[in-house]
Amino acid sequence: MASSFGKRLRSLAAAASLSAADLAAAAGLPRASAELWLSPEGNARADTTLGNALALCRVFSCSLSYLAGTSDVFGACPPPCDPRSFVSRLPVLLNKFGKTLHGMLRNTSVTDTHLRVWKSGGPVLLSDIVSVAEFLSCTPDELL
Numbered sequence: 001m002a003s004s005f006g007k008r009l010r011s012l013a014a015a016a017s018l019s020a021a022d023l024a025a026a027a028g029l030p031r032a033s034a035e036l037w038l039s040p041e042g043n044a045r046a047d048t049t050l051g052n053a054l055a056l057c058r059v060f061s062c063s064l065s066y067l068a069g070t071s072d073v074f075g076a077c078p079p080p081c082d083p084r085s086f087v088s089r090l091p092v093l094l095n096k097f098g099k100t101l102h103g104m105l106r107n108t109s110v111t112d113t114h115l116r117v118w119k120s121g122g123p124v125l126l127s128d129i130v131s132v133a134e135f136l137s138c139t140p141d142e143l144l
Contacts, residue, residue: 005048005069005126009037012060012067027055049123050083054144065139068130078144086129086143087118093143097136108135 013023024034029052037048057067063075094101104110108131118124126140133140 005067006037006039006041008067008069009056010040012062013038016060018059023056023059026059027052029055048126050086050126050129051123053126053129054078054081054083063139064129064141064144065133068126068140070130070133070140075141078141081144083124084118084121086124087115089143090132093132093136097138099136104132104135108132 013019018026020034020038021031023029023038024031027034033048033052053064053067057064057077058080060067061077063071063073064078065071066073066075091101094104105112108128110128110131114128129140129143133143136143
């Protein structure tokens with residue numbers, strides 16, 4: 001099965017000979033974040049925002065599912081999108097997969113607080129995207 005976000009990211013960075021500083025510069029992200037992700041004990045998927053994950057996908061030209069460690073298929077990089085579009089698409093996605101908001105709140109790590117934060121423009125975390133994708137039996141890429 002797929003490996004963790006941290007292992008996957010370390011492997012991609014090593015294959016591309018990217019240091020934490022190089023990765024941060026290439027993705028346009030803080031160096032401290034890249035250092036955490038690339039540290040041997042770093043997984044940090046729970047603290048990684050969807051926006052940061054999409055920036056990393058662009059650096060490595062890989063799918064969000066591959067980067068998140070939910071698939072072993074490298075896949076294509078997601079098209080450029082606003083991470084907040086997930087929030088506006090959520091009702092459509094739930095309907096598409098025959099699920100309800102109530103069911104999602106009961107069966108995922110997503111809470112009412114998450115929804116309020118997202119609707120007010122707060123960050124969507126990669127771990128929440130993975131949780132919703134698992135609930136919907138789809139890939140994280142299909143949620144974009």
